[in-house]
Amino acid sequence: MQIYWIKAQAPRRVLALVKHLGIEAQCIELDLMGGGLKTPAYTALNPNRKAPTLVHGDTVLWESSAIMAYLCIKHGSDMWPARDPAEQVEVLRWLSWNDQHWASAVAPFYFEHVVKATFHIGEPDEAEMTAVMPDLKKFAAVLNQHLEGRPFVACHRLTIADFQLASMACEWRRSQMPLGDYPNVVRWLDGLMQLPAWADPWPAAAAKKEGALA
Numbered sequence: 001m002q003i004y005w006i007k008a009q010a011p012r013r014v015l016a017l018v019k020h021l022g023i024e025a026q027c028i029e030l031d032l033m034g035g036g037l038k039t040p041a042y043t044a045l046n047p048n049r050k051a052p053t054l055v056h057g058d059t060v061l062w063e064s065s066a067i068m069a070y071l072c073i074k075h076g077s078d079m080w081p082a083r084d085p086a087e088q089v090e091v092l093r094w095l096s097w098n099d100q101h102w103a104s105a106v107a108p109f110y111f112e113h114v115v116k117a118t119f120h121i122g123e124p125d126e127a128e129m130t131a132v133m134p135d136l137k138k139f140a141a142v143l144n145q146h147l148e149g150r151p152f153v154a155c156h157r158l159t160i161a162d163f164q165l166a167s168m169a170c171e172w173r174r175s176q177m178p179l180g181d182y183p184n185v186v187r188w189l190d191g192l193m194q195l196p197a198w199a200d201p202w203p204a205a206a207a208k209k210e211g212a213l214a
Contacts (some may be wrong), residue, residue, distance in 0.1 A: 001025040002055040003067075006032045007118070009036045009167040010064040011052040016086070016163055016201035017068050020160050021075050027203040033119065068160040090154045094161035102143065105135040106168045108173040112158065119157065133178070140182045147184035151191065158195075168191050 005011035005055050018025050037049045046053040046062045054061045072080035081087035112124035140168050154161045165173035172179050193199045
């Protein structure tokens, strides 16, 4: 099994799950700034030219939520409730809510403060964050209310929904996200950081793509 990744939040979800479940996989870091997402060989695997991508025998998957569900099924983890349709629907609701609402509200803060600093691509643009502030407050309030009395987002236990939602907000302090007024969200995010695999998901010694997929 190979997992192609860059140091970004979608791959983070998958790599954290791999480490949390103790899955043996070859994690191959792509050279983002060197055009690693754009080579013909990688484009043949993932025509979106994004990461992560999973290759397992004849199976090639992109999109982090699909990859996480696949890994859970293969390794018998109920972080994706493969045998319980009602729980599947619950997890899917929050995966969809993340993709349609939450991610777009918090992503600009992460991009402006973390991505730009990581790749040296300029100073934070306050206008980009101001534009999404109403949505961030709206959806943070929704999540905060939902998490009242709950340690996790779905199914009363850790699921891939937690990893999906938390990925863009896990560095909320560094990203200067105004989440201080939402104590349940902060409790949940900080609680996930107690998981070693979530706190440090990155492979210790990454194989470079250049030697494996030109």
